[in-house]
Amino acid sequence: MDNMLGRAKKAEAYLKKAGKLTEKCLKKYIPKEKEIPSTLHSAMRYALLAGGKRLRPALAQASYELFGGKQSESINLAMSALEMLHTFSLIHDDLPCMDDDDFRRGKPTTHKVYGEATAVLAGDALCIYAFELIAQTKNVAVVKELAHSLGTKGMIGGQVIDTESEGKPVDLATVDYIHYHKTAALIEASLVIGALLARATKKELSCIREFGKGIGLVFQIIDDILDIESSTEELGKDVGSDLKNGKATYPAVLGLAASKQKALELYNKSLKHLENLKNKNTETLKNIAALIIARTH
Amino acid sequence: MDNMLGRAKKAEAYLKKAGKLTEKCLKKYIPKEKEIPSTLHSAMRYALLAGGKRLRPALAQASYELFGGKQSESINLAMSALEMLHTFSLIHDDLPCMDDDDFRRGKPTTHKVYGEATAVLAGDALCIYAFELIAQTKNVAVVKELAHSLGTKGMIGGQVIDTESEGKPVDLATVDYIHYHKTAALIEASLVIGALLARATKKELSCIREFGKGIGLVFQIIDDILDIESSTEELGKDVGSDLKNGKATYPAVLGLAASKQKALELYNKSLKHLENLKNKNTETLKNIAALIIARTH
Numbered sequence: 001m002d003n004m005l006g007r008a009k010k011a012e013a014y015l016k017k018a019g020k021l022t023e024k025c026l027k028k029y030i031p032k033e034k035e036i037p038s039t040l041h042s043a044m045r046y047a048l049l050a051g052g053k054r055l056r057p058a059l060a061q062a063s064y065e066l067f068g069g070k071q072s073e074s075i076n077l078a079m080s081a082l083e084m085l086h087t088f089s090l091i092h093d094d095l096p097c098m099d100d101d102d103f104r105r106g107k108p109t110t111h112k113v114y115g116e117a118t119a120v121l122a123g124d125a126l127c128i129y130a131f132e133l134i135a136q137t138k139n140v141a142v143v144k145e146l147a148h149s150l151g152t153k154g155m156i157g158g159q160v161i162d163t164e165s166e167g168k169p170v171d172l173a174t175v176d177y178i179h180y181h182k183t184a185a186l187i188e189a190s191l192v193i194g195a196l197l198a199r200a201t202k203k204e205l206s207c208i209r210e211f212g213k214g215i216g217l218v219f220q221i222i223d224d225i226l227d228i229e230s231s232t233e234e235l236g237k238d239v240g241s242d243l244k245n246g247k248a249t250y251p252a253v254l255g256l257a258a259s260k261q262k263a264l265e266l267y268n269k270s271l272k273h274l275e276n277l278k279n280k281n282t283e284t285l286k287n288i289a290a291l292i293i294a295r296t297h
Numbered sequence: 298m299d300n301m302l303g304r305a306k307k308a309e310a311y312l313k314k315a316g317k318l319t320e321k322c323l324k325k326y327i328p329k330e331k332e333i334p335s336t337l338h339s340a341m342r343y344a345l346l347a348g349g350k351r352l353r354p355a356l357a358q359a360s361y362e363l364f365g366g367k368q369s370e371s372i373n374l375a376m377s378a379l380e381m382l383h384t385f386s387l388i389h390d391d392l393p394c395m396d397d398d399d400f401r402r403g404k405p406t407t408h409k410v411y412g413e414a415t416a417v418l419a420g421d422a423l424c425i426y427a428f429e430l431i432a433q434t435k436n437v438a439v440v441k442e443l444a445h446s447l448g449t450k451g452m453i454g455g456q457v458i459d460t461e462s463e464g465k466p467v468d469l470a471t472v473d474y475i476h477y478h479k480t481a482a483l484i485e486a487s488l489v490i491g492a493l494l495a496r497a498t499k500k501e502l503s504c505i506r507e508f509g510k511g512i513g514l515v516f517q518i519i520d521d522i523l524d525i526e527s528s529t530e531e532l533g534k535d536v537g538s539d540l541k542n543g544k545a546t547y548p549a550v551l552g553l554a555a556s557k558q559k560a561l562e563l564y565n566k567s568l569k570h571l572e573n574l575k576n577k578n579t580e581t582l583k584n585i586a587a588l589i590i591a592r593t594h
Contacts, residue, residue: 092418117394140437
């Protein structure tokens, strides 16, 4: 456990640095507010630059470095695109017709500040702009990976089943489906994209993908637990909203203790996939994995 | 004028054939309703297979053929992606928080049938799926062109200024901005993408782009005119909704007669760009241009 907390601390430092780079790149790539259409650019910047852990960019960077990638425009573009896509999903997820959340990352949600129409379009624009950036890496496999992880067999598929399951009794298989698709798929893709840009081998891609699947699910289980155990102040978003909305979560199906146990099992299983990457320095990813399971916000 | 109507008739036949191909491809590419998440796939298919002119796929195909492209998986993927992206924009445009339209292509709009949450997600999913298909052409320039034409400097930019201008007095420059971005940009991209896939030269790309810009604007001016002069039955969507919503349109700024004159001038200018393509058979595109200006629905 001490080892886990030590690792989590190191990961926080790594994420802080990766977050700063991400923020710098986002500010550079997203058009300025003074450029037309300025309300839209303002809404995009508001949602993007509201803080956040920048976990996906950090995972992409760590995976890229693991496979020998050197700092380059390509990884900067990918890191920015991943954060834009994550933010796009949050903006649409928070809409009144979806989860109807008022706070995100400690600030009023985009539709609360800019209205629903602009929020819908700002989400759309971030999604599309991410593909414009990704196209600049000239790596078509990255475009494909990203699109697949977001689509009906990925994130959006998870969101739909999530919405449809609200207030209904659900089984573990459904919660697994929702959370793997809604959350883990983009986390997995972040790692795979870093590896693709660093020209990892097929076998290496498979290891990093399995690690991503597992740690992505851990991330979501901890999210569900924090929704119950944490405070709005710590979390920066509405707490207890899963319960309020009758959401299909791990604690709702398994209870808190068994959810924590499941997270730990998945965490250990994920690390095994990293161990298959012989002669690679997997320290950073191990640290981030520890942070994901040990985080309190 | 007779010549124009003759050309329009030929274009109708071309569009009918291209439309059938598009429909066949869409049915093949979009996951079946029985695949999970079935409500989402059902909503995507409902919106996509509700008819429509399939103008953008037809333009891409005509441009592809003009530059010597032979029937292939790539052009099929591009045609399908274009129709998905157009449909994505319609679904979001029709939402209650946007134009709040009840009918589209003669049928209730997606949110009327599936609810707002599913409509937002079906739009998102079509947008993302289009990029997944386009990535399969392995042509990264096509991805870039498409994303640019849709983003804040393209379609979405136009939609935002459109929404912001509602009910306000606007000048011709604003209407030009809105309509070039909201409509012409994707029509231009459809033509450019066909040309890119057929490996057109830089000079050829520039000619086809200018033709697309012009004819795209003509399309929107005629759309504005039809919104006033046509009936719901003919048009398959709410008529007079532009006026009702205080939309910035050409007739609102210039009046009907001057709008028709502007469309004709742009049409003639567009054809000049086609004439710069020496030794190419531009008949099909000339026919489609004639249909665009002469259409009654």
